[in-house]
Amino acid sequence: MRSFLVILLALPLFALPAAGGLRSTVPDVLSTRWIWPLTGRPVVLRDFAPPAQPWLAGHRGTDLATTPGAEVHAAGAGTIGYAGPLAGRAVVTVLHSDGLRTTYLPVHPSVRRGQTVSRGEVIGVVQDLPGHCRTACLHWGLLRGRSYLDPLLLLGRGQVRLLPLWPSGP
Template structure:
């Protein structure tokens, strides 16, 4: 499922820029790779290197949408309103579905299990469709259409 451009722009503007969920430096060790179709392979988020045990913070205000185990790792997702959801794994948390969170609030700690070395997988969705979290973190350059020669 692809998000219409106008809807994506509206969601990003409404969400404003997020704060990074882990302390600097926050090198992206694996980028977002959009799948060709909703069911094909891809990397639906970014992996940010951080030490195991690192504090993970809410990038923006929201409400916990899900906190629990998915397959073999703990996952947390936050509903930021306007169809925008963020997800974090593997993150140990005491939060529960329905808990309100504020930008910068500690939402959990990073545990091992996603990368060969510790990293936080950060995902973002608009109306259920995955998009690059860098759109919200200010690290995704805007596309510029150039005139034909």
């Protein structure tokens, strides 16, 4: 019982620094500035699964079920940072005013670099390309700087995983 109380009392000491760190990197999930990039509420085929280290393999976005030719919408207002081919697939990137960047692929763009888009505006259509999904999908990504985040956080649906705060030395 005593060890349980010690753990219970110590828990806030570990949770507060982690939560503070998340606040500075995770977008405001209560915001109504964001929408799904596809019409309706698409099925999530594959969740965000970041690698343990930036150079390792992982899944740096969320795959949403769709059909080739489906319209893709800007999840939030911003400026087109890139719209064109990249590594054999067409990609559209939207730069948002709060330092976030959303990515969409494979998307044949209907926008051009530097163009301002509003939330919900069509930015292209899903290409009919074989990809990493077994069926047609839209890979939706989210970055803040060089850090990948779960795009479902924009809709209040992503998983926040707190890691333990380990001592840094003796």
